[in-house]
Amino acid sequence: MHFTKFLIFLVVFLVIVSKYSASIAQDAPCKILVNPSSGPPPLEVELRVSISDEIPQPWSLGVWNFGDGNQQPAFLPIIRHSYNDEGTYHPTYRFSDGLGSEHECNAEVRIFRQKELNLKLNADPPEGFAPLRITISVNATNGTEPITFSYQFGDGSAPISSSNSTITHTFLETGNYTISVEAQDNEGTRGANALTIKVSPASKAPQEVSRVLDQAVSALMAEDLTISSILQIIDSASRQLDRLLTQAANVKDEVKQQIATSARRGLKTILERQVERLAQLIQKPENVTLSSVKSLAQSSGKLSQTMIDHNIPLTIDIVNEAGVVEGQLLLAGIDDIAREKGVSLGEIKELAQHPETTQEFFKNHPVFLKTVIKETGIPVVALHRIPSNKIKNKLDSLGLSSELTNKIESSLEESLDAGKGLFIDEKGTIKSASQLVGENMGLEPKKLSVDPITGIINAQLDNHKGLVMGLIDVNIMTPLVPVGVLNLPDDTKINVSNNFAMHIAPSPYDPIQLAAEFASLGLNANFTRDGRIVVHDNNGKSYSTFVGWHTIKENNFSTGLVSFDIPQPDITSQAFSILVRYADGTVQSLPPAFVAFESLIELLEEFFPGQYSIDRDTGLIDLRAADAGLWRPDYSFTPIEDFSKDELDWYQQNKIKDGLAFKIQDQNEDGWNDVIFYSSSPAGKQTLFFVPN
Known part of the structure; x- marks a missing residue:
């Protein structure tokens, strides 16, 4: 009897549990088919309920819950719904079977922004003269490497597929062409963009060059020109000329000669007009400052630089005319330069009046000439980065x-x-x-x-x-x-x-080979245009060397890139220097130099004008003309961060003009006093050792 009651209780319990479980769990025979199941918003999806025959019929009409806060009764087991925001949603369909049990079917819908490659195209040059060789660069973002590019040039040539984002193409005929680029990344994401270029007849190039330079000539003939307006005229003409010469880089030699003739004729006329205008401006000194003179000199050289950069050498008449312009700039700025360098007004008057005296003066004052070249010289060869x-x-x-x-x-x-x-x-x-x-x-x-x-x-x-x-x-x-x-x-x-x-x-015999050796040793080396190398290690220390003028070819070769040798280790010896041996056996000296080289030169110019000299092959500073003997800097430079508190306090209390300070002491204990040279740019100290004869 008790056993029968237990069986009845167990059956009832299992029925209750079964009904409860059906109300909260997904039945494998019940599912929602979603089409599409993912995509960018707004996305309309079709939800279709699929119920297995295992579930007792009849099935009641249920309720849709779309997982985005919306729900509605179901009139059919199929419905369409739109998702407007990004996210992952779980729509459900809830219904009852023929026995009164509840069932729930669910699915997953992913809404996300469709990823698309963003392509930015650039054509250099964007227009020009036939035949026009252009470089197309593609900047692709929002993608995963590697990216494959397909280029179509619109001129009937075959498309090119490449993994390179930069490609060159030459258009042989005149016309407007649409360049189309399609791309696909590693995940199949695609993108596309296009641009249009214009190719003009080559015969128009000389005319365009003449037109641009003639416009500059006309602008220079306007009344009441200021230095600022002259700068704007020349700068604009330089940019336009550079653009035209770049666009005509591949025209036939005959057309190039015509372009060169037009450019030279236009430049000479511009210089002539510039001479006239400068003569008027210089008559009123209040119109001219040393900074404006330097700006005019820099600007005046831009057209010449542009021509030389595009392989159009200057003719003698152009160089002579530019020399007249520079002479005017020199006269306009000479007073300010003289005051800066401490030259007397009497010398300046002679400088302006007598050519033979001027030349003799410059020979006797080479540092003054260097300043004149810097301030008023017309630069004609532009600096460029080594590619x-x-x-x-x-x-x-x-x-x-x-x-x-x-x-x-x-x-x-x-x-x-x-x-x-x-x-x-x-x-x-x-x-x-x-x-x-x-x-x-x-x-x-x-x-x-x-x-x-x-x-x-x-x-x-x-x-x-x-x-x-x-x-x-x-x-x-x-x-x-x-x-x-x-x-x-x-x-x-x-x-x-x-x-x-x-x-x-002086310059290193092979700077790339030498730089590679420094880099392989973990050193950062900076090569300066004035013939020095400043080296930094990973501990914050700096070292500076001159580069010797002379080289000698020996029979023994370097086993690596380069090798270094110090044949005379005594720093007070006049022969002390590091020797660098290049791979082909060429040997060059790298004597010590000052890190704060400009500060040292300014100091020597102020206290020992015309009484000092520096030997780049040995690193020696000769002050014997001033009865101060020979000196050589140490290779190493100690940054201010490594100063002790006492030394830092001493420097702050004793620094003078331009942050310089000096200590006199026998640094290497050889019986001769040396000079510890402190500077603020760069901030630190370096020793000048006295070198006995």
Whole structure:
């Protein structure tokens, strides 16, 4: 009896549990089919209930709950619903079967923004003259690498599929072309964009060049021009000329000659008008400041720079006319420059009146001439970064990983192309800066070579010796500047020839090879245009070297990129220097130099004008003319962060003009007093060791 009651209780319990479970759990025989199940908002989906015959009939009409806060009774087991916001939703369908049990079916709907590649296109140049070679660059965002690009040029040529986001194409015929780019990333996400370019007949290029320069000539003839307006006119003409010459880079040689003729004619006329306007402005000194003179000089050189950059050498008449402009700028700014350099007014009057006295004056005051070139010279060769692809190719040829490319590229400053044609002489010969430098130094052309990557000039002398030079700048100057080679106290040189003043400094024999070696040693090296290398290690220490002018070729070679040697370890020895041996056996000295080099030069100019000299091959500073002897800087520079509190307090209390301070003590205990030189830019200290004879 008790057993029968237990069985009845168990059956009832199981029925109750079964009914309860059916009301809260999803039945495998019941599901919702969703189409589509995902997509961007707003997305309309179809929800269809699929119920297995295992569930007892008849089934009641249920209730839809869409999971987004909305629900409604079901009149049919199929419904359409729109989802307007991003998110993941779980719609349900709840109904009763023929036995009164409740069932719930559910599904999942994902609403998300459709991912699409964003393509930004750039064509360089965007228009030009046939045949026009353009570079198309694609900046793809919102995608996953790798990305494949499909290029169509609209000129009937076959489409190109490539993983490169930059591609070149040449349009041979005139017309308007639509360039279309489609892309697909690693996940199948797509994107597309297009742009239109214009290709004009090549015959129009010389006309456009003349039109742009003639507009500048007309603008320079306007009344009441100011220095500011002259700057705007020249700058605008330079930009437009550069654009046109870039667009006409691939036209036939015959058209290029016509373009060059139009450009030279227009530039000469502009310089003539500029001479007239400057003559009027200079009559009123209140209109002219040294800063405005420098701005005019920089601006005046832009058109010449643009022509040279596009392989259009200047003719002698253009150079001479530019020299007249520079002469006017020199007269306009000479008083301010003289006051800055402490030159007497009496000397200035002679400077302005007698050409022969002027040339003699500049010979005796080379630092003053350097300042004049800096402030009033008309620059004609633009600085440019050494192209990273050329550095990479050079590194590849050395067998190095390209991972060092960015680090090495950042250590190399701008370069001048010393082999590019500057002007055409009386005989029609195109001459470059390197040829002018070589002629002034009495070097035969066959003994000169120019590195195509860095622009460094290598002159081969006798007995396996060489001279390695880099250009700091090239300027057109007035004929008042003496022709020849002037040695500056900092052991750089000003080379003047044919109205061109070329400031040159020693350079590493192979800066890329040397930079690669520094980088492989974990050092950051910065090569400066004035012939120095500043090296930083990972501990915050800095070291500075000069680069020697001369090289010598030896038979023993470096086993790696380069190797270093210190044949004389005594820093007080006049022969003390690091020697660097390049892979081909060429040896060059790297003597110590000051990190705060500019501050040191300013100090020497102030206290020992005309009484000091620096030897870049040894690093020696010669103050014997001032009865102060020979000195050599230490290689290392201690940053101010490493000062003790007492030393920092001493420096703050004793620093003078421009943050300089000095201590006199026997630093290396050799019986001679040395000088500890403190500076604020960069902030730190470096020792000047006395070098006994």
